[in-house]
Amino acid sequence: MTLATQCPVCAGTDLRPVFTLGNVPVICNQLWPDAQAARAAPAGDVDLVRCGSCAMIWNAAFDPDRMVYAPGYENALHFSPRFQEFAKALAAGLVARHGLAGKHIVEIGCGDGHMLDLMAQNGVATATGFDPSMAGKPSPFTARDGVSIVPEYFRSDQLDRPFDAILCRHVLEHLDTPMDLMRDIRAAIGGRSVPVYFEVPNAGWMLDAVSMWDVIYEHVGYWTAPAITTLFRRAGFQPQTVSAGYSDQFLMVEALSADPDPDAIAQGTAAVAASAEAFAAAANAELDKWRVRLSALQGRAVIWGAGSKGITFANALGARAAAPLAALVDLNPRKHGLYAPGIALPVVAPEALVALAPDLVLISNAAYESEIRAAVAALGLSPEFDVIAG
Ligand SMILES: [Zn+2]
Secondary structure (H helix, E strand, O other): OOOOOOOOOOOOOOEEEEEEEEEEEOOOOOOEOOHHHHHOOOEEEEEEEEEOOOOOEEEOOOOHHHOOOOOOOOOOOOOOHHHHHHHHHHHHHHHHHHOOOOOEEEEEOOOOOHHHHHHHHOOOOEEEEEOHHHOOOOOOOOOOOOEEEEOOOOOHHHOOOOOOEEEEEOOHHHOOOHHHHHHHHHHHHOOOOOEEEEEEEOHHHHHHOOOHHHOOOOOOEEOOHHHHHHHHHHHOEEEEEEEEEOOOOEEEEEEEEOOOOOOOOOOOHHHHHHHHHHHHHHHHHHHHHHHHHHHOOOOOEEEEOOOHHHHHHHHHOOHHHHOOEEEEEOOOHHHOOOEOOOOOOEEEOHHHHHHHOOOEEEEOOHHHHHHHHHHHHHOOOOOEEEEOOO
8 A cells, every 4th residue: 555546544546636845854843953964854745635535635745764753853742831721621521521530541652741641630540651752751741650651652562451541642643554553453442442532633724724834744644524534433433522622723533442334434525625625726826926926036035933834934935936035033042053954044043133134024923923023123124024824
């Protein structure tokens, strides 16, 4: 089976094009010590396609062998107060809805164990997480009785311990063979009724909001409600709820083990198809607009924000349109002096703009627009501003 010819959910072969980004960094958040290393950073193509049968959307050009994480890569979610509130309510709700107090839970891809700790706070007897990125790393979240992290890739034969529920958050979108994981979990559950909770980025929201810079090489799958429902039913799970949360940016599935329905196709595929087509038209128009704008710019431009959006944007422009770009600006001092992958732009502190004297400042996060305008004005500069949409 190959992603270039077959749907990873239903094995359908009717692939419809959605959107392409050529030669993007394989790991867009990894910064490099010098321009040469940045230019040589691993790159790959994004060729988003949609399955004509189940509406799954994925990168048909994804090559799992390219996903080699260099040392220092940090994949931890930023625990903003808002995210913490979301996670707290989730843990309490899962324990209450499924009667998990005094029971045993397993989390696949637990990161630093933040959710394990929350589940223990809500009364589970043991919370065991699996995550290879935690090898050799201490966790601040394993002090509570019953909480432990196995710093390895999850394998179904590790489910030889007691478990009464399985959690898996922000893992499925990285897998080129998601059905394998689901079938492994289902096999380990056997004849019991065990609840599972899965959470992924909500591709339905991404399509409708035309959040095109959420398309990154690290994500092979872009999950919508119909596609994830089809995956669950085929693997032997009956979804109880499939819902959007965290301002619709996450897709959340709570399901119980059931008999597999190997031919299932969930409802709603036509709506996903329409959303995908609208997304493609809007995203391509947006890219064209920026290429024209920057190709015509007499002078220098900088991007404010050296995160995945600014870096993916710069690389997606292509060499000619990206030529006026001089730097990425970021407040985080740990990023200063480093270079963005692919495009090899330096990351500088705001004060460096005085010497660069940009004619155009591109804002990568609209939420900070007024803050950025004020900071630039305080440096005595008066460039044009524009916001990178999506
Ligand atoms: Zn399919």
